[in-house]
Amino acid sequence: MPEVRYLKAVNQALHDAMEVDDSVFVIGEDVAAAGGPFKATRGLLETFGPGRVYDAPIAEAVIAGVAVGAAMTGMRPVAEIMFMDFITLAMDQIVNQAAKARSMFGGQASLPLVIRTPHGGGLNAGPQHSQCLEAWFAHVPGLKVVCPANAADAYGLIRSAIDDPDPVIVVENKTLYAAKSELPDDPQAVPIGKATISRPGRDVTVVTYGAMVREALTAADQLTIEGVDIEVLDLRSIQPWDEAMVVSSLARTHRLVVAHEAVEAFGVGAEVVARMADIGFDELDAPIIRVGAPFAPSPFAKSLEAAYRPDASDIVRAVRRTLA
Amino acid sequence: MSVVIGEMLIKSSSLQSLYRQMLLIRRAEERLQKLFADGDVPGFLHLSIGQEAVAVGISSVLGVADTVSSNHRGHGHALAKGVSLSGFFAEILGRADGVCRGRGGSMHVADLSIGMLGANGIVGAGMPITTGSALALKMKGAGNIAAVYFGDGALAEGVIHECFNLTSLWSLPVLFVCENNGWSEFSPTERQLATSLERFSAAFGIAFASVDGNDVVAVADQAGKFVNQMRDMPSPRVIECQTTRIRGHFEGDPQDYRNKEEMSMMSERDPIARARSQLLAEGLSDVWFEQLHAEVDSEIDVALKLAQGSPEPTSDSLVADVYTPRLGVS
Numbered sequence: 001m002p003e004v005r006y007l008k009a010v011n012q013a014l015h016d017a018m019e020v021d022d023s024v025f026v027i028g029e030d031v032a033a034a035g036g037p038f039k040a041t042r043g044l045l046e047t048f049g050p051g052r053v054y055d056a057p058i059a060e061a062v063i064a065g066v067a068v069g070a071a072m073t074g075m076r077p078v079a080e081i082m083f084m085d086f087i088t089l090a091m092d093q094i095v096n097q098a099a100k101a102r103s104m105f106g107g108q109a110s111l112p113l114v115i116r117t118p119h120g121g122g123l124n125a126g127p128q129h130s131q132c133l134e135a136w137f138a139h140v141p142g143l144k145v146v147c148p149a150n151a152a153d154a155y156g157l158i159r160s161a162i163d164d165p166d167p168v169i170v171v172e173n174k175t176l177y178a179a180k181s182e183l184p185d186d187p188q189a190v191p192i193g194k195a196t197i198s199r200p201g202r203d204v205t206v207v208t209y210g211a212m213v214r215e216a217l218t219a220a221d222q223l224t225i226e227g228v229d230i231e232v233l234d235l236r237s238i239q240p241w242d243e244a245m246v247v248s249s250l251a252r253t254h255r256l257v258v259a260h261e262a263v264e265a266f267g268v269g270a271e272v273v274a275r276m277a278d279i280g281f282d283e284l285d286a287p288i289i290r291v292g293a294p295f296a297p298s299p300f301a302k303s304l305e306a307a308y309r310p311d312a313s314d315i316v317r318a319v320r321r322t323l324a
Numbered sequence: 325m326s327v328v329i330g331e332m333l334i335k336s337s338s339l340q341s342l343y344r345q346m347l348l349i350r351r352a353e354e355r356l357q358k359l360f361a362d363g364d365v366p367g368f369l370h371l372s373i374g375q376e377a378v379a380v381g382i383s384s385v386l387g388v389a390d391t392v393s394s395n396h397r398g399h400g401h402a403l404a405k406g407v408s409l410s411g412f413f414a415e416i417l418g419r420a421d422g423v424c425r426g427r428g429g430s431m432h433v434a435d436l437s438i439g440m441l442g443a444n445g446i447v448g449a450g451m452p453i454t455t456g457s458a459l460a461l462k463m464k465g466a467g468n469i470a471a472v473y474f475g476d477g478a479l480a481e482g483v484i485h486e487c488f489n490l491t492s493l494w495s496l497p498v499l500f501v502c503e504n505n506g507w508s509e510f511s512p513t514e515r516q517l518a519t520s521l522e523r524f525s526a527a528f529g530i531a532f533a534s535v536d537g538n539d540v541v542a543v544a545d546q547a548g549k550f551v552n553q554m555r556d557m558p559s560p561r562v563i564e565c566q567t568t569r570i571r572g573h574f575e576g577d578p579q580d581y582r583n584k585e586e587m588s589m590m591s592e593r594d595p596i597a598r599a600r601s602q603l604l605a606e607g608l609s610d611v612w613f614e615q616l617h618a619e620v621d622s623e624i625d626v627a628l629k630l631a632q633g634s635p636e637p638t639s640d641s642l643v644a645d646v647y648t649p650r651l652g653v654s
Contacts, residue, residue: 025463051463054459054494056490057486057489057490057493059486059489059490061452061482061483061486062452062455062483062486062487062489062490064452065449065451065452065453065455065456065483065486065487066452066455066456066459066490067456068452068453068456069391069393069441069452069453069454069455069456069457069458069459069460069470070456070457070459070460070463071456072391072436072441072453072456072457073391073441073456073457073460073461073470074460074464075459075460075463077456092446092449092483093449093452093453096445096446096449097444097446097449097453101442102645102646102647102648103427103645103646104424104427104428104432104434104442105423105424105427105428105432105434105436105442106422106423106424106425106426106427106428106645107425107644107645108423108424108434108435108436108437109434109436110648141643141646142646142647144647165647165648165650166647166648
């Protein structure tokens with residue numbers, strides 16, 4: 001199977017979705033002529049023209065608003081917010097308008113809109129260009145949130161997000177953009193809400209998503225040397241999340257670690273842990289451990305950011321604790 | 325679909341019909357006012373009494389394929405766009421047969437099947453939605469336009485800058501309709517805004533007109549001219565309607581921040597009283613008005629009775645429409 005960069009898979013998903021459905025259009029800052037700040041939208045303007053690929057001014061509230069209003073008027077907009085940190089400027093349209101329209105209007109409306117946005121550190125981009133804010137959106141009824149960890153899932157989840165009748169936030173990870181992984185010649189949609197086992201194992205389940213999947217797989221290699229066999233479960237979708245797959249993995253391993261790049265406190269991990277402490281209680285042989293960033297803004301200096309970002313060694317330590 | 329607009333429409337939708345629509349909105353809101361006072365309307369109620377000429381004048385030049393977004397004071401906008409009266413009442417009373425099944429209430433009345441994209445509880449939030457709707461309408465290329473109602477209280481919100489900029493840059497067919505009643509909730513707008521909507525519009529190169537918003541014909545006439553131009557060649561327009569908020573910011577607001585002089589001017593500025601004088605001058609009789617009022621009241625009675633007969637929504641519908649059901653997808 002050919003290996004492609006994550007970014008190429010994102011680009012191909014947008015291209016293929018626009019090709020099959022004329023109502024799909026792309027809007028964002030520098031997404032047209034410049035091909036996107038990370039080049040995710042490269043070539044779309046040339047292929048589909050200025051009537052389907054829009055360079056918006058630096059105005060996140062109206063970018064999100066355009067997505068909401070166009071979705072209400074029969075289109076399938078795909079908006080890009082250049083860094084997830086900038087989404088704060090679009091929160092009213094996403095949280096008060098897009099998320100609520102269907103319920104608040106009594107089921108009259110479906111809002112098939114997608115917001116793509118990259119999160120995560122690793123570029124020394126500092127406190128306002130590195131945040132992982134996906135838990136905010138997972139907390140809002142009416143939104144769906146996905147966070148693909150590899151090229152095939154990036155392709156498949158973006159296709160599903162664009163086909164979905166409801167608003168979907170697609171969270172990409174900046175450090176993954178250049179990473180290569182397998183993408184079939186005929187890539188398929190990946191259903192929203194379905195996790196996957198990235199590495200089967202017997203001893204401890206590590207639930208994770210996004211760039212932390214890679215760290216968990218590295219941790220698995222290190223732990224193998226110690227004779228510990230972990231199962232790495234990639235959520236892929238955060239809202240809705242695949243509770244059934246997590247509990248079934250827990251039923252095999254009886255130990256659970258939840259790891260994400262986002263700040264640990266009040267995060268996605270807290271939700272997973274709380275549910276497993278309820279429906280998975282009888283399966284647990286040890287306390288559940290979370291791995292996440294410390295409760296501080298993402299710092300700039302190389303030394304500080306390296307210390308701030310959770311990695312394989314943090315997962316290894318957490319796994320050891322569940323086995324202690 | 326396209327609609328007949330401008331002067332041609334004013335002729336066909338005569339002042340009599342505009343008067344009837346304004347009266348219907350007024351009487352419907354007066355009934356809500358009484359129901360609210362009796363404790364029968366849950367939540368907040370922001371009445372548009374005194375501002376009916378704007379909604380009716382604007383809607384008289386819009387077709388069903390044109391879209392509108394509204395704000396918290398949006399009862400008139402919804403009814404003038406054609407939302408069912410019984411569905412409207414049922415929504416505001418929080419009943420299962422409300423247009424939004426009782427989940428939205430007064431601040432979220434919507435009917436997307438007729439292009440009513442919703443009232444809104446967030447000041448200024450209709451503007452970005454309308455901008456997106458206008459982009460979609462322009463992409464479809466059928467000459468339809470999107471209108472957004474907002475108050476002068478929304479002029480200090482940041483999104484107006486983003487929306488004026490984008491609609492002007494991209495020539496999007498948005499009719500920005502400002503209902504300037506002089507009040508930003510409990511504060512006079514002169515204490516809230518350092519400039520004016522006219523200067524805002526000029527800064528972004530958007531054609532602007534100010535009209536007497538209590539003169540329904542003036543509103544319809546100016547809106548007709550603008551909408552005509554917008555259908556021919558998509559681009560934004562701003563119409564500022566000087567109007568009067570006769571009631572408080574919400575029902576129960578004692579309005580002790582308004583002076584007696586302003587309050588005493590209300591009846592002179594009342595758009596319905598003014599339209600009535602015009603119609604009397606045109607030779608209509610008191611009997612005509614009596615008959616019309618009886619007819620409108622009876623229409624309201626029937627709709628309200630239907631709404632009041634509707635059950636309260638049951639808890640099994642609580643999470644029903646958070647997401648769209650999909651066949652074959654769990």
